[in-house]
Amino acid sequence: MIAALARDTDSSSGGESFDALYRSCADDLFAYVASLLRDRSAAEDVTALAFERAYRRRALFDLHRGTARAWLFAIARNAALDELRRRRRTRSLIVDLADDRVEDADDDELAERRVLVRDGLASLDPRDREVILLKFVGRLSNAELARVLGCSETAAGTRLHRAVSRLREVCHVPQ
Amino acid sequence: MSRNDPSPQASAELAALDAILAGETVGEEHLELAALVASVRGTSPALGEAGRARLDERIGKLRSPRGAGRRDPRRLRPRRLALAGGPLVALVVAVAVVLGSGALNGSSSTPKTTGPGPALHVPGEARKAAPAVGGPASNATGTGSELSPAAGASAIAPAASGSTNYASSNVNPSNRLVARGASLTLASSPPQLQSVANEVIASTQRLGGIVESSNVSVHGLSSYASFSLSVPSTRLAQLISTLSSLTAVRSLDQSASDITNTYDQASTQLAHEQTRRKALIKALAQASTLAAAQAIRQKIVTVDGEIAAATRVLSRLLTRGHNAGVTVQIVATSAGAAGGGSGPVKRALNDSLAVLDVALAIALVALAIVLPFGLVALLLFWATSSLRQRSRERALATAAPG
Numbered sequence: 001m002i003a004a005l006a007r008d009t010d011s012s013s014g015g016e017s018f019d020a021l022y023r024s025c026a027d028d029l030f031a032y033v034a035s036l037l038r039d040r041s042a043a044e045d046v047t048a049l050a051f052e053r054a055y056r057r058r059a060l061f062d063l064h065r066g067t068a069r070a071w072l073f074a075i076a077r078n079a080a081l082d083e084l085r086r087r088r089r090t091r092s093l094i095v096d097l098a099d100d101r102v103e104d105a106d107d108d109e110l111a112e113r114r115v116l117v118r119d120g121l122a123s124l125d126p127r128d129r130e131v132i133l134l135k136f137v138g139r140l141s142n143a144e145l146a147r148v149l150g151c152s153e154t155a156a157g158t159r160l161h162r163a164v165s166r167l168r169e170v171c172h173v174p175q
Numbered sequence: 176m177s178r179n180d181p182s183p184q185a186s187a188e189l190a191a192l193d194a195i196l197a198g199e200t201v202g203e204e205h206l207e208l209a210a211l212v213a214s215v216r217g218t219s220p221a222l223g224e225a226g227r228a229r230l231d232e233r234i235g236k237l238r239s240p241r242g243a244g245r246r247d248p249r250r251l252r253p254r255r256l257a258l259a260g261g262p263l264v265a266l267v268v269a270v271a272v273v274l275g276s277g278a279l280n281g282s283s284s285t286p287k288t289t290g291p292g293p294a295l296h297v298p299g300e301a302r303k304a305a306p307a308v309g310g311p312a313s314n315a316t317g318t319g320s321e322l323s324p325a326a327g328a329s330a331i332a333p334a335a336s337g338s339t340n341y342a343s344s345n346v347n348p349s350n351r352l353v354a355r356g357a358s359l360t361l362a363s364s365p366p367q368l369q370s371v372a373n374e375v376i377a378s379t380q381r382l383g384g385i386v387e388s389s390n391v392s393v394h395g396l397s398s399y400a401s402f403s404l405s406v407p408s409t410r411l412a413q414l415i416s417t418l419s420s421l422t423a424v425r426s427l428d429q430s431a432s433d434i435t436n437t438y439d440q441a442s443t444q445l446a447h448e449q450t451r452r453k454a455l456i457k458a459l460a461q462a463s464t465l466a467a468a469q470a471i472r473q474k475i476v477t478v479d480g481e482i483a484a485a486t487r488v489l490s491r492l493l494t495r496g497h498n499a500g501v502t503v504q505i506v507a508t509s510a511g512a513a514g515g516g517s518g519p520v521k522r523a524l525n526d527s528l529a530v531l532d533v534a535l536a537i538a539l540v541a542l543a544i545v546l547p548f549g550l551v552a553l554l555l556f557w558a559t560s561s562l563r564q565r566s567r568e569r570a571l572a573t574a575a576p577g
Contacts, residue, residue, distance in 0.1 A: 022234055027222050030230070034220035036571075044226055048233040055237045081567035088570055110217075117214040126571050136215040139196045142189065150564075154181075161185040164192070168211065 018058065021068050022051060029076050031137045036080045036130065046083055050076035070144035073134065077148055120170035128163035135160055257552070262545055269540035273533060352435045352492065355408050355499040359418055360425040365398045365507045371421050372400040375503055378417045382410040384498075398507035403500070411499040418503060425506065438492045445485035452478045 029050060034043035053075050054061075061071055121129055134140050134148060146156035181189065191205040195212050222230065363371045372391045379386055384406030391400040406414050415427070455475045462468035 026227070026230060030222040030226070031216075031219040040220060040226070043220065044222075044229060047222075048230055051230075051234050052237060078567060081570050084570035084573075085566055088573065113210075113214050114218050117211065118218040121215065121218070126573075130571060132215060133219070135192065136196070136212050137219045141193065157181050157185075157189050160192075161181050161189060164188070164208075164211075167215075171211070 033080045035133045046079045066147035070147040074148045131163045265541045265544040269537045273536045352438045352496040354432045354434045354495040356430045357501045358428040359503045361505045362425045362508045363422045368398045379404045400505040402503040405498045408499045441488040448481045
């Protein structure tokens with residue numbers, strides 16, 4: 001799929017590879033962007049924008065520089081941060097997402113745990129929170145994480161482990 | 176181990192994390208981590224059916240002919256315009272610079288013009304050379320093995336040019352008398368030398384000229400021929416062109432000398448002597464004594480001698496003005512060097528090299544223009560990218576808690 005995307009032009013095979021990328025990444029990408037922006041509508045826009053940019057720039061995709069998933073998340077991250085910059089300039093009102101996933105939890109213990117984790121995430125440094133989201137929600141490998149964050153794979157692993165440790169601390173999870 | 180290298184425990188946890196995210200089973204020691212992953216994923220916003228449908232619709236539009244994935248051809252983005260227009264402008268400027276510098280004129284192989292007159296541009300080959308007449312005397316010279324046989328007489332430039340207005344005839348409209356000469360060295364293969372020599376004579380006679388002297392010696396590679404020709408000045412250019420077309424031209428020297436003043440002085444001298452003679456004839460008629468008459472007759476004989484000498488000088492000058500002296504030498508060379516058999520190929524090769532030379536010059540000038548601008552653009556691009564990325568990181572740092 002990835003190699004096909006690298007060769008993607010307007011051919012049907014290229015279109016199919018893009019479709020496969022869309023199907024495999026759309027949910028995780030939206031979850032990551034929405035967690036960053038805390039705005040469902042803006043997250044949908046940014047997610048769509050990321051796919052549009054990826055589609056337009058598919059000829060520039062270089063397989064040797066990382067996977068298509070990492071490339072897509074990097075595009076989405078930049079778009080989301082641009083949206084945050086725009087909001088900071090215009091001081092737009094940030095509409096918090098409804099905690100439907102927390103409320104949807106069937107048992108009380110699970111709901112309580114999710115609230116604990118959500119609050120723990122909220123208390124983290126934004127950079128640690130982003131690493132957690134990219135790893136847990138985006139399901140990126142450490143190499144892909146490094147590509148998105150613009151650092152080495154070792155540094156990405158170290159940052160990730162540190163962020164997970166801090167999350168455990170704030171959630172009172174034994175290490 | 177570097178400062179960033181994770182500890183073995185951290186490495187094990189990271190490996191377990193990858194296994195959890197891949198849906199694989201992990202050991203009991205990592206179950207809490209698996210629960211943490213599940214909780215984080217459980218708290219992350221889901222796209223939902225409605226959101227999915229909206230996203231599907233937008234992504235579906237990418238495939239439509241007028242979708243977001245298609246660029247509007249009418250929309251010219253500044254970056255694209257700069258990327259496409261910059262090199263184009265540089266190329267146009269480079270072409271203008273190269274053409275303006277005269278690179279297309281092949282200055283490296285251009286016969287040089289010497290003499291006091293203005294520089295004469297002689298395109299390409301010596302057969303196209305014309306004498307530059309910029310003053311009382313001048314000459315144009317073309318030498319070198321690069322000279323090839325002329326293709327036709329039309330290549331010969333007019334015999335004289337410049338601000339002094341010399342005409343191709345001996346006396347031009349402003350009554351200038353110009354003596355012209357040329358020296359031509361041809362190269363021929365030994366078997367062809369005799370026929371070339373014959374053709375030199377025939378060509379001279381066809382143009383109304385005469386062969387004043389000739390010397391032809393055929394002995395293999397030491398074959399040699401030389402001619403001293405005289406042709407009407409008006410046909411000098413034509414003769415050079417014709418001779419140049421016979422075989423390869425090794426060298427060509429042309430000269431032009433203004434002899435008007437000399438002619439005028441001789442004319443004045445003649446007129447003076449003729450006036451003096453008339454006066455002596457008149458005095459002779461009025462001579463009263465035999466001795467006086469004898470003395471006057473003696474003077475008339477002397478004056479007649481002066482008149483004859485002045486007339487001869489004038490005649491010689493007119494001959495020099497009317498007829499141009501041409502010396503032709505033919506030297507024997509190997510067939511390849513003579514260029515007889517491979518003339519067109521050699522010319523084509525020379526032309527190709529000239530084209531490549533010009534193309535290289537244009538490319539170099541274009542590069543010289545593009546390189547500084549490209550470096551500045553690259554620096555600006557790098558600076559703006561860095562600033563934008565910093566700004567993004569700052570935006571992340573100040574983002575609302577998740």
